[in-house]
Amino acid sequence: MLTQILKLFIALNSEDSPKQIAYAFALGMIIGLTPLLSLHNLIILFIAFLVRVHLGAFFVSFALFAIVGELAEQPFAQVGEYLLTMPALESMWQSLYQFTFFKLAHLHHTLTLGGLVIGLVLFFPIVYLINYLVLEYRVHVMAYILKLRVVQMLKSTRIFQMYEKLQGV
């Protein structure tokens, strides 16, 4: 996890596109908020690897949101329960239920659906927010942060230097 944090730190201070970090963060959020062993998470993992998003940010986000997801299991399940038992949506679920993919993805599970819906609803706001925060960081905070003694110490560690070489920074 330390490696991922360093990667994220490097990315924040590099020329990497803030959108790559923001999308990675949003994708990691979906995996974190929903039960890990789900079909849709396999797809998100596939996307995260295939599309040029920042993997460090993806894994850090996954770890952070996994904690949120664990703590918010009950409300997520309630959202899923509400949606799956809503009479107005019954016919839609009924139709979707006939697809094996729907069942394999456990979208008829209250916690999975609740977590996924909340993740999807928050996806673009998180992308926008993270993008904005990265830009603001680079303009206003980065210079101050880099001068901090702790950061200087961190940058002097072997692991950091190794990653600097790898990243070509």
Add this chain to the structure above:
Amino acid sequence: MKKYLRWQGLLGFVAVIGLLAGFIYVFAGWLIKLTIEEAGGYALGAEVNVESVDVNWSPFTLTINEFQATDPKNPANNMLQFEQAGAQMDLWEYLLGRYVFEKVRFTEVAMDQPRQSPGEVYTSSSEDGKGALKEDVKDLAVSIPDLQTLLDNSNLITVQRAEELETALDEAKATYQQSKQALPDKEKLQAYETRIKALKETEIKTVEDVVKLQKELEALKDDIRADKEQLSKVKDDLVASKDKLVNAGKALKQAPSEDWQQVKNKYQLDTLEVEDLAHILFGEKAREYTEQAKELYAFIKPYLPAGSGDSGEAGIDKVQVGRFVHFVDDNPMPDWLVKDGKISLITQLGRVEIDLSEINTQNWLRNQDSQIKFFSDSFSNGQLDGNFAYFMQKSGDFIGDGQWAVEDMLFKKSEPSGAKFSLQQAGISAKGQLKLNNSQIDSDNSVQLLQPKFTSTSGSPWIQEVIKSLSQQASIPAEIRLDGSAFAPSIGINSNMDQIVRDSVTAKAKGELDSLKTEYQAKLNQKVADKLKLSEQEVSEITDLNAWIEDSEGTLNKLLESKIDDFKEQQKEKLKDKAKDKLKDKIGNIFG
């Protein structure tokens, strides 16, 4: 396109998935073992152990070895344990969110067995009420009283009355003695007569003589009046004393009867009621089985997916958060289903084979009953046979129906029970039926105890008599009815056991009681008689004295009222005559 995609990332994806799949493949058994131990421990509140879990991937089969679930109320024992559980699971259905077991086999399942070392308890459990149940079985305190105990009892009315009579007797004696001393004796009476005679013979010559005589008469009268008053007081005292004595005697005569009544009430000798033995014997067992069912239900409940009507109960821990919501399907399946199961259950009475079929909690989906059949041909040397079928409706209503029968079962305790009243040995034949409607139970059961042998730790001869009589019965039938809440049913027991006690023991005890009564009353009467004899003597003496007093009183009255008054009149007449003579003499002289 290259700007957005990194094809080398696919390698990373495959690597991650491969690692994940490899990890699951290699560690699946360990992961399942860990899950069972952690989730089971969390739900149960006590340590759950699994020796190992074997996973076979084709067909997907799980084998759980050496499962032990600690009893949180008694950590030295396992609430449930089994040697092996094999479950052949439909993996495809699992991936779709359902747990469908084609075959389930449990071997050597046992409850309440000792552990090698006490298990850890995570939560404190509340009292299960077993202690209270034992307290309910009260000591059978009824006993035939020992005669000497009764006679030594200082609270006996007879003893109290005898003491009262004794006191009255002592008082009467004292009064008698005092009275005797205070009474005028015969000499005194004679002295009065002499004084009266002397007064009568007194010659009166002058008026001074009359005055003197008058004074002497008044003195005599005062003396006689004083004695008369004394006599009257003594008489009143004696009458009061006599009345007291007579009343005390009467009360003492009635005392033995009153004492017997008291003894009968205290020892319930009239009704000969004993504790409801049938409730103690059968009720305890029925409650024991209900408690076991309740514990088993509490154990498996967290693992049961919530039904459509169950929106979650406050206070009940769920192992998992969330649930699958299934919709209409061409091939509807319950959330979980055991198509075919076999359990080999080890009980204290023998091995019971249980066959399961179509076990689930959503029967309306496949429109099939869940069937449980149980059989044992070595159920304490007898045969056990039974079945139970249930159907869970979409509305959440639960309907269950079952029958059971036991034949030629031999019930025998290896060691004498420490209970006040318990069945030590009996042949048992029994049958019953059970209906469940949601959590309401309606069950009628009949039990025949054949050649029963009972024991008791009570030293009471009465209980020993009851035990003896019951043990002599060839058979004792009982009807046991359970209704109300399935987890706290009201237990109604109808047995002629109590009637047997009343009929046989009462008849036998009646003779003993009669002789006890006779002997007891004879002894009491003897106690009473001596006192009464004394009191009667005293009363007789008082009566004699009283008669003498009355006689003396009469004499004194006569002396006072007749003789003295006559004498006074005579003296007055004499004086009148003398005055007349004197007057005649004076008139003669004047005219003469």
